[in-house]
Amino acid sequence: MREFEYCRARSVDEVLRWLRDGTDSKLLAGGQSLLGAMKLGLMAPERLIDLQGLAELRGCAATAGGELQLGAMQSHASLARHALLRGLVPGLARLASHIADEQVRSQGTLGGSLANADPAACWPAGMLALGATLVTDRRELPADEFFTGFFSTALEPDELLCSVRLRRPRRFAYAKFEQAASRFALVGVALAQFDDGAVRVALTGGAHGVQRLPAFEQALGQRFAAEALQGLKVDAALMSSDVHGEADYRAHLAGVLAARVVQDALTLEST
Numbered sequence: 001m002r003e004f005e006y007c008r009a010r011s012v013d014e015v016l017r018w019l020r021d022g023t024d025s026k027l028l029a030g031g032q033s034l035l036g037a038m039k040l041g042l043m044a045p046e047r048l049i050d051l052q053g054l055a056e057l058r059g060c061a062a063t064a065g066g067e068l069q070l071g072a073m074q075s076h077a078s079l080a081r082h083a084l085l086r087g088l089v090p091g092l093a094r095l096a097s098h099i100a101d102e103q104v105r106s107q108g109t110l111g112g113s114l115a116n117a118d119p120a121a122c123w124p125a126g127m128l129a130l131g132a133t134l135v136t137d138r139r140e141l142p143a144d145e146f147f148t149g150f151f152s153t154a155l156e157p158d159e160l161l162c163s164v165r166l167r168r169p170r171r172f173a174y175a176k177f178e179q180a181a182s183r184f185a186l187v188g189v190a191l192a193q194f195d196d197g198a199v200r201v202a203l204t205g206g207a208h209g210v211q212r213l214p215a216f217e218q219a220l221g222q223r224f225a226a227e228a229l230q231g232l233k234v235d236a237a238l239m240s241s242d243v244h245g246e247a248d249y250r251a252h253l254a255g256v257l258a259a260r261v262v263q264d265a266l267t268l269e270s271t
């Protein structure tokens with residue numbers, strides 16, 4: 001790993017100042033993706049800006065408008081056990097509890113996962129299905145605009161993701177077929193149904209980053225039952241082929257998981 005300067009930020013203003021002063025800087029959240037990439041020589045920033053000290057990037061609370069606001073620096077583990085999240089969107093707390101292992105969960109953060117936009121990650125699928133709003137230091141982005149592809153988001157290089165806001169769904173569930181070694185999703189499907197009957201379905205593990213499945217959404221919007229998906233297929237062109245599985249296999253798995261996640265959503269209802 002190349003040498004770098006380490007700075008621990010004391011305020012959001014300080015983060016933004018450092019991001020704009022001409023030094024090649026990277027934000028350090030839980031370090032679970034970034035430090036690995038640096039060790040492999042895939043990234044070599046001159047400076048790391050540690051966000052751990054910023055209380056304003058933490059929290060999990062209901063807003064005055066009745067939405068749920070999750071701080072970017074909440075760890076996966078803290079959200080997995082958070083009473084409010086478990087009560088309002090139990091499927092999302094469960095998604096967090098199945099990320100990686102205890103060590104990664106206690107260090108890795110919601111914001112780090114969303115900003116990293118790994119095409120096999122779990123949070124991006126959850127947030128896309130929920131139609132969440134991603135709040136940065138300067139604007140609010142709907143999840144549909146935030147995720148722009150393979151390890152790619154709409155964030156500017158000097159932009160800080162601060163929190164995520166979401167409305168409570170009637171039902172939400174997420175299921176993944178895990179890579180045994182990492183627990184990343186070989187394929188994962190997240191599904192949210194809202195009080196007006198609208199359904200959003202998001203696929204992770206595909207070739208182009210997280211994406212929605214409009215045909216599945218339409219079918220489930222008309223009839224919220226696994227049988228409504230009969231005859232629907234996930235296009236193999238959306239999926240990648242690698243040592244872990246061929247695109248056809250992944251596409252088949254996605255269809256199986258979509259049906260399973262409808263069943264899960266029906267049994268794991270919000271309390």
Ligand SMILES: Cc1cc2nc3c(=O)[nH]c(=O)nc-3n(C[C@H](O)[C@H](O)[C@H](O)COP(=O)(O)OP(=O)(O)OC[C@H]3O[C@@H](n4cnc5c(N)ncnc54)[C@H](O)[C@@H]3O)c2cc1C
Pocket residue numbers: 026027028029030031032033034035036051072098099100101104107108109110111112113115116118120121122123155159160161162182183184185
């Ligand atoms: C062994 C292993 C198994 C894993 N398994 C899974 C899994 O099953 N499912 C899953 O979803 N993930 C998995 N992960 C990834 C894990 O969830 C990471 O925690 C996550 O991808 C990155 O979060 P982080 O807080 O560690 O971010 P970091 O590694 O610190 O940062 C990642 C990137 O995001 C940027 N960033 C961080 N915070 C912000 C912010 N607030 N605003 C703007 N940019 C920011 C950083 O600059 C960096 O580019 C696994 C990781 C490992 C090492």
